Amino acid sequence: MDMNLKLKIWRQSGANDEGKMVDYSLADVSPDMSFLEMLDVLNEQILNEGGEPVAFDHDCREGICGMCSLYINGEAHGPDRGITTCQLHMRKFKDGDTIYIEPFRAKAFPVIKDLVVDRTAFDRIQHQGGFISVNTSGNTQDANSLPISKHAADEAMDAATCIGCGACVATCKNSSAMLFVGAKVSQYALLPQGQVEASDRVKNMVAQMDLEGFGNCTNTGACEVECPKGISLDNIARMNREFFKANI
Amino acid sequence: MSGVLSSSIGRKVAMAASAFFLMFFLLQHFAINLTSIFSADAFNELSHFMGTNPAVQFGLQPILIFGVVFHFVMGFVLEVKNKSARNIKYVKNNGAANSTWVSRNMIYSGLAILAFIVLHFIDFWFPEINHKYINVLPEDPTRYYGELVHKFQSPIRTGAYVAAFAFLALHLLHGFKSAFQSSGMSAKRAAKLETVSKIYAIGIPVGFIVIALFHHFNQH
Numbered sequence: 001m002d003m004n005l006k007l008k009i010w011r012q013s014g015a016n017d018e019g020k021m022v023d024y025s026l027a028d029v030s031p032d033m034s035f036l037e038m039l040d041v042l043n044e045q046i047l048n049e050g051g052e053p054v055a056f057d058h059d060c061r062e063g064i065c066g067m068c069s070l071y072i073n074g075e076a077h078g079p080d081r082g083i084t085t086c087q088l089h090m091r092k093f094k095d096g097d098t099i100y101i102e103p104f105r106a107k108a109f110p111v112i113k114d115l116v117v118d119r120t121a122f123d124r125i126q127h128q129g130g131f132i133s134v135n136t137s138g139n140t141q142d143a144n145s146l147p148i149s150k151h152a153a154d155e156a157m158d159a160a161t162c163i164g165c166g167a168c169v170a171t172c173k174n175s176s177a178m179l180f181v182g183a184k185v186s187q188y189a190l191l192p193q194g195q196v197e198a199s200d201r202v203k204n205m206v207a208q209m210d211l212e213g214f215g216n217c218t219n220t221g222a223c224e225v226e227c228p229k230g231i232s233l234d235n236i237a238r239m240n241r242e243f244f245k246a247n248i
Numbered sequence: 249m250s251g252v253l254s255s256s257i258g259r260k261v262a263m264a265a266s267a268f269f270l271m272f273f274l275l276q277h278f279a280i281n282l283t284s285i286f287s288a289d290a291f292n293e294l295s296h297f298m299g300t301n302p303a304v305q306f307g308l309q310p311i312l313i314f315g316v317v318f319h320f321v322m323g324f325v326l327e328v329k330n331k332s333a334r335n336i337k338y339v340k341n342n343g344a345a346n347s348t349w350v351s352r353n354m355i356y357s358g359l360a361i362l363a364f365i366v367l368h369f370i371d372f373w374f375p376e377i378n379h380k381y382i383n384v385l386p387e388d389p390t391r392y393y394g395e396l397v398h399k400f401q402s403p404i405r406t407g408a409y410v411a412a413f414a415f416l417a418l419h420l421l422h423g424f425k426s427a428f429q430s431s432g433m434s435a436k437r438a439a440k441l442e443t444v445s446k447i448y449a450i451g452i453p454v455g456f457i458v459i460a461l462f463h464h465f466n467q468h
């Protein structure tokens with residue numbers, strides 16, 4: 001059953017424009033479409049009417065790049081769980097629904113245009129320590145020569161699945177980036193390769209996070225619920241422990 | 249100190265530390281008040297000790313005042329910082345989809361507690377300070393029970409106390425677990441605290457409410 005939808009979409013022509021919600025009607029939306037395909041159809045309709053299409057981010061459209069964002073009906077990536085917006089299907093909506101579509105909101109994620117926000121704050125945090133230094137001069141050590149427990153490997157892998165989408169920030173009432181930074185710190189804190197730079201990593205990444213203007217964590221747990229990769233709050237607690245260790 | 253408090257995680261841990269201190273104090277305060285239901289003598293004796301022991305008066309009392317002030321000032325600082333981290337609000341936001349009301353409204357439950365603390369100071373603390381250090385009235389070690397019962401004569405005051413403790417329960421329903429998590433306890437361990445958290449967060453405020461109502465309805 002195809003659906004007729006009312007869309008309320010944030011339109012903003014550029015970073016310095018005021019921006020406002022604009023209403024659109026879209027007919028014959030297939031429940032098998034993805035949310036982004038629905039927006040593609042809307043843009044075709046807008047173009048046919050001579051308007052400016054809605055700008056939104058996307059790349060892989062299979063849930064691995066983290067580019068697609070969108071705050072849909074009051075939730076990051078919409079009403080479904082454990083998915084990105086490109087994995088959200090229109091069957092989650094009903095004929096006649098009104099759907100609010102807004103950009104991820106945080107002072108540290110300024111709007112570039114319409115629904116596209118600048119998430120390079122995350123890149124700058126990563127530059128402060130989201131890496132390990134490895135000798136690549138030709139006599140690199142075999143990684144398998146370092147024994148790592150299955151448990152630590154699993155937890156590090158879970159932390160490493162963070163795709164840097166920013167849904168945690170968008171969802172948090174404080175626009176806190178602690179789930180993201182917690183995941184990036186944990187990924188290395190759990191492995192022997194990460195120990196050498198552990199102390200500088202957590203101190204520098206947290207300092208950059210604060211500098212970018214993200215808020216503080218109140219442990220509401222909203223980030224964990226909305227994270228497409230199920231990154232656990234444990235990672236924030238681990239970051240706090242790492243930060244503690246690094247400062248005493 | 250200022251170095252620690254200049255980082256987000258430092259502030260979070262300091263917030264939790266002050267909260268732990270307040271929760272410990274509350275338990276102690278509750279234990280003493282509870283005796284007033286069973287024995288006027290025991291209540292008088294404990295109150296006299298707390299009110300006149302120099303270690304309590306000049307050691308613990310200033311620490312307590314610092315702890316309370318630190319907690320609510322830091323609460324306001326965090327609230328302002330967190331609000332400013334999202335300069336443009338969502339038109340539609342569905343907070344209930346992913347978090348509890350109590351966790352999103354710590355500042356409001358906190359403000360209600362602060363209003364209560366002001367009332368409580370006017371009711372008990374200022375008269376005490378006046379009695380002991382300003383007008384320096386003679387100390388009667390049996391005066392405390394009567395003063396307590398007299399305060400709960402007024403239905404308005406009793407009602408205000410009951411309402412304040414309801415807000416305290418809301419604050420603690422999120423705060424108890426949150427303080428452990430802020431201090432770095434893993435979510436799995438914190439989840440095991442669920443029952444203890446509920447017992448403390450509901451039990452202590454309900455206990456205080458029972459004490460207030462008991463004295464209100466047992467005027468003599």
Ligand code: HEM
Nearest residue numbers: 218264267270271320323354355358362423424426427430
């Ligand atoms: C005096 C008025 C009070 C105010 C204005 C206040 C305010 C706040 C605020 C805003 C938070 C959230 C901090 C954050 O974002 O992480 C908080 C946390 C907390 N408060 Fe209060 N509060 C007050 C009194 C109390 C009292 C009397 C207690 C306990 C007896 C208490 C226990 C807690 C606990 C356990 C937390 C959680 C700490 C954490 O998340 O690490 N508060 N308070």
Ligand code: SF4
Nearest residue numbers: 162163165166168227
């Ligand atoms: S922690 Fe989750 S929500 Fe946050 S950036 Fe990583 S994948 Fe996205």
Ligand code: FES
Nearest residue numbers: 059061066068086
């Ligand atoms: S477009 Fe890559 S995750 Fe959605």
